[in-house]
Amino acid sequence: MDKIQRNYQDIIFNILVYIFVGLVLLSVLYPLIYILSASISSPQSVNSGQMLLWPKEITWEGYRLIFANQAIWRGYLNTILYTVTGTLINLAFTLPAGFALSRHDFPARNFFTQFIIVTMFVSGGLIPSYILITNLGLTDTIWAMVLPGAVSVYNLIVVRSYFESSIPEELIESAVVDGASYFDIFRLIILPLSKPIIAVMALFYGIGHWNQFFNALLYLNDRDKYPLQMILREILVIQDMSSNPNLNVTGEMAEFIYSQQQLGQVIKYGVMIVSTLPIIIIYPFLQRYFVKGVMVGAIKG
Numbered sequence: 001m002d003k004i005q006r007n008y009q010d011i012i013f014n015i016l017v018y019i020f021v022g023l024v025l026l027s028v029l030y031p032l033i034y035i036l037s038a039s040i041s042s043p044q045s046v047n048s049g050q051m052l053l054w055p056k057e058i059t060w061e062g063y064r065l066i067f068a069n070q071a072i073w074r075g076y077l078n079t080i081l082y083t084v085t086g087t088l089i090n091l092a093f094t095l096p097a098g099f100a101l102s103r104h105d106f107p108a109r110n111f112f113t114q115f116i117i118v119t120m121f122v123s124g125g126l127i128p129s130y131i132l133i134t135n136l137g138l139t140d141t142i143w144a145m146v147l148p149g150a151v152s153v154y155n156l157i158v159v160r161s162y163f164e165s166s167i168p169e170e171l172i173e174s175a176v177v178d179g180a181s182y183f184d185i186f187r188l189i190i191l192p193l194s195k196p197i198i199a200v201m202a203l204f205y206g207i208g209h210w211n212q213f214f215n216a217l218l219y220l221n222d223r224d225k226y227p228l229q230m231i232l233r234e235i236l237v238i239q240d241m242s243s244n245p246n247l248n249v250t251g252e253m254a255e256f257i258y259s260q261q262q263l264g265q266v267i268k269y270g271v272m273i274v275s276t277l278p279i280i281i282i283y284p285f286l287q288r289y290f291v292k293g294v295m296v297g298a299i300k301g
Contacts, residue, residue, distance in 0.1 A: 039063070039269040046265045062266035066274060075228035076274075082227055083209040086146035090205040091198065093151045098159030099186055102167075113160075120153045133219055144219035145212065145227070152208075155201055162197040163190065203283070210279060232271050 033053060038046050042057035050056060066072055100106055101113055124132075129148065138144040167190060175185045191198070213229035220226060 035269050035272050039266060039273050041266070043266050046269075059266075062270040063274075065267060066270050071223070071226075071231055072228070072271065072274070074224060075226055075231035078225055079210060079228040082142065082145045082212070083206055085142060086149075086209040087202055087205045089146055089150055090152070090155075091201060094156050094159055094201060094205075095191070095194070095198070096186065097151065098156055099163050099190055101156070101160045102163035103182075116153055116156065130218060139219045140222050140225065142225075145215050146209070148215060149208070152205070155204055159197055159201060162194065166197075167193060206282075207279060228275050232275055235268055235271055 030053070037051060037053060037055040039062055040058050040060065041051045041055045042059050043062075045051040045056040101109055101116075103109065133139060133144055133148065138147065171189065172185055175189060180188070211229060213227065213233055216225075216227050216230045217233075220230075
């Protein structure tokens with residue numbers, strides 16, 4: 001009787017779990033499907049609210065106008081440049097620092113670890129950062145986009161933990177006995193064995209750079225250097241101008257939206273899809289490294 005009761009409770013529990021997971025899945029998928037459908041539906045269906053989930057009166061006019069706009073292409077190229085350059089800089093700083101902090105024979109290991117962790121909770125603030133970037137002459141340059149966040153302390157701790165828990169100490173000791181320097185050990189042994197954590201860090205940093213717009217808002221005045229997210233922001237701001245006449249947005253993007261007022265909503269949703277598509281395409285190729293890298297890197301703190 002007790003066994004039947006337990007089986008009954010397990011069935012009820014599983015049903016509740018499936019219902020909960022289904023609701024979470026629905027809450028995640030609905031906005032994605034809606035945005036995709038709105039980007040290929042007729043402007044009349046989107047503006048009138050007739051399109052609730054699936055596309056209506058499919059048209060590709062929005063995407064045609066998006067890809068015909070030079071500002072979007074410039075933003076795409078700039079974002080790719082910032083993402084690739086920034087991610088390489090991030091890895092070049094984070095991986096060696098994580099390896100150094102993972103070495104128990106490093107005399108100042110604890111001091112530097114504690115000093116670095118403090119910066120997670122205490123920072124200079126926005127105004128000192130802006131003054132620093134300005135005084136260094138980095139405004140309106142690529143370096144203003146990629147250098148301020150060269151190292152994430154959280155990612156550095158994860159990398160350090162990965163090296164401590166996944167790289168056998170005996171392997172490093174045998175390389176030292178054979179006369180290898182720590183630079184050779186890092187280059188020839190550590191990096192080839194660290195593909196999971198490298199993939200995870202590249203994904204973390206890459207997504208951060210791809211979605212970055214705040215640094216561009218602060219440090220870039222030349223529109224030709226705007227990343228794609230700044231172009232998307234302009235489109236969203238211009239869409240709100242009808243309800244807020246105090247906003248003043250001019251330039252190529254304003255003329256582009258105003259000349260296609262009826263297609264404004266479709267263009268907005270289309271740009272959202274265009275801006276997120278590369279990340280969606282890349283993620284499946286890194287997924288097999290992603291879970292392993294995060295789980296192993298989180299074993300030790």
